Amino acid sequence: MNKFYITTAIPYVNAKPHIGHALEFVQADTIARYNRIIGNDVLFLCGGDENAIKNVQAAEKAKRPIQEFIDENTKCFYDLSKKLNVQFTVWQKGSDSKHHLSSQKLWELCALAGKIYKKRYKGLYCVGCELFYEKEELDQNGECLEHPGRKLEEVEEENYFFKLSDYQKQLNELIETDTIAILPANRKKEMLAFLKRGLRDISVSRSNTRAKNWGVSVPGDPAQKMYVWFDALNIYQSGIGFNWDMDKYKKWWPANLHVVGKGILRFHAIYWPAFLLAAELELPKKIFVHDYLTVNGQKMSKTIGNIVDPIPLINKYGADALRYYLLAKVSPFSDGDFSEEKLKQAYNSDLANGLGNLVARVAKLCENSGFDYPEKEKHVFVKDSPLVEYLEEFRFDEALKLIWYEISSLDRTIQDKTPWKLAGEDLHETLLFLVEELRSISNELKPFLPETAEKIKEQFKGPKIISQKPLFPRIYTP
RNA sequence: GCCAGGGUAGCUUAGCGGUAGAGCACAGGAUUCAUAUCCCUGCGGUCGUGGGUCCGACUCCCACCCCUGGUACCA
Numbered sequence: 001m002n003k004f005y006i007t008t009a010i011p012y013v014n015a016k017p018h019i020g021h022a023l024e025f026v027q028a029d030t031i032a033r034y035n036r037i038i039g040n041d042v043l044f045l046c047g048g049d050e051n052a053i054k055n056v057q058a059a060e061k062a063k064r065p066i067q068e069f070i071d072e073n074t075k076c077f078y079d080l081s082k083k084l085n086v087q088f089t090v091w092q093k094g095s096d097s098k099h100h101l102s103s104q105k106l107w108e109l110c111a112l113a114g115k116i117y118k119k120r121y122k123g124l125y126c127v128g129c130e131l132f133y134e135k136e137e138l139d140q141n142g143e144c145l146e147h148p149g150r151k152l153e154e155v156e157e158e159n160y161f162f163k164l165s166d167y168q169k170q171l172n173e174l175i176e177t178d179t180i181a182i183l184p185a186n187r188k189k190e191m192l193a194f195l196k197r198g199l200r201d202i203s204v205s206r207s208n209t210r211a212k213n214w215g216v217s218v219p220g221d222p223a224q225k226m227y228v229w230f231d232a233l234n235i236y237q238s239g240i241g242f243n244w245d246m247d248k249y250k251k252w253w254p255a256n257l258h259v260v261g262k263g264i265l266r267f268h269a270i271y272w273p274a275f276l277l278a279a280e281l282e283l284p285k286k287i288f289v290h291d292y293l294t295v296n297g298q299k300m301s302k303t304i305g306n307i308v309d310p311i312p313l314i315n316k317y318g319a320d321a322l323r324y325y326l327l328a329k330v331s332p333f334s335d336g337d338f339s340e341e342k343l344k345q346a347y348n349s350d351l352a353n354g355l356g357n358l359v360a361r362v363a364k365l366c367e368n369s370g371f372d373y374p375e376k377e378k379h380v381f382v383k384d385s386p387l388v389e390y391l392e393e394f395r396f397d398e399a400l401k402l403i404w405y406e407i408s409s410l411d412r413t414i415q416d417k418t419p420w421k422l423a424g425e426d427l428h429e430t431l432l433f434l435v436e437e438l439r440s441i442s443n444e445l446k447p448f449l450p451e452t453a454e455k456i457k458e459q460f461k462g463p464k465i466i467s468q469k470p471l472f473p474r475i476y477t478p
Numbered sequence: 479g480c481c482a483g484g485g486u487a488g489c490u491u492a493g494c495g496g497u498a499g500a501g502c503a504c505a506g507g508a509u510u511c512a513u514a515u516c517c518c519u520g521c522g523g524u525c526g527u528g529g530g531u532c533c534g535a536c537u538c539c540c541a542c543c544c545c546u547g548g549u550a551c552c553a
Binding site: 012049052054070072087121123129159161162186187189190193194197198199201202203204227228229230233262264265266267271272281291292295329331333335336337342345346348349350352353354356357358359361362363365368376397401404405408411412414415418419420421461467469470471472473474 | 481482483484488489490491500501502509510511512513515516517518527531545546547548549550551553
């Protein structure tokens, strides 16, 4: 049995989850479930990036105590995962003291290796945003886009820096040779292009004042907090015991797969491996980079007010319906679009008329026949089969297309054999074939639509098969 | 600005030198085991725009337009 350690990105908890988070959860869960089915020992981690300054700002805006605000938002993400049947094994909070100690250990290892040093940093600071900006990021008046009319201050601060520049050659080699594999290939090229331009050292700490005294303290310097990414990435290690249960850590590290959105690839492909190299720890094996969801062709944004909350959709259509949409109708390697209209369409044509109707008609035929259908075990994830290849390449859309082709083939077979006109051995043989095919389909659906797969399995396990209420009742109203 | 990827029927997309394929949606027909379902047939494309190469281009070359991402110490 091989171990398989998979992570999603650690969501920011400054706001409630949206449908984009659901996309990543479901993609990663499908990979995790697939690995469990083929017999791997799986650990599936998510958590909350709770130490970012933006969380503090969001809490202040909401006039709430920080910890309370964060705990509440974190719970929303956790609840979403539950509602989507996403089976995380570990949920690591960034505000957890174990995580703090673990991150301090990582820092100490980097410092011990001589890769962290102190330097004065001078930059243009926007008090409104509480962020530093580069000159190129500002408008023609030299003011930040969010706060026009407000002058930026030149702030000088002493920070700790990480010697990222030492790792350019090594990282290039690691990515080039797929020692750290980045999928799809154009994302790998993007990172190689980034490396080619040369790496600068990065600041990895903030003054307590600037961090609003929130976050992980720098070891040996209580006046400074860690740069959020330094500790956020380390959630992948702190969640599995780094510096608090080393046996557990040794069992699971390194990560076999990080699932991330395209916007945070650099942190995972460049910074994270560099920190680990400095600390002389092992490196993640693979990074799967998905794109984003638009809504009705528009980018989701608070300003436009088109953020889609997945919870009501799950309540209305069911977790598997949303899972189906996100996996089958969104291309994993390019931006996909979401609208409730499209979800409803996919629900009615593919789930209600397709899978659901097929299940209903076969069940009724079996019930009417009065025959027995003894259960047989069958493996569907056969090495080198197209379905497995699609799964290994994260082509969930193609994988489901394949399964839906089988569904419509079965419908055609039924049409062709007209079992309602048959009797005796002819009928039994035909129905046995249909039942076996349906059992295969339910097995194949397990990583994608776990609840539905289970229902079909139960209904068709035999020996007696009877009709039950529809899996996906058709939806007529808007 | 520069770099990478993309623009194919209403929607999602396959094809990447030899008279455009699929699914959904839509229209008609047939059937009744089934969730007004399923099955069959049909409708629907000057393949982003303008040039060029070639006997022949969605497919190769050039220019331009639009979309997405990257272009670091914001996430």
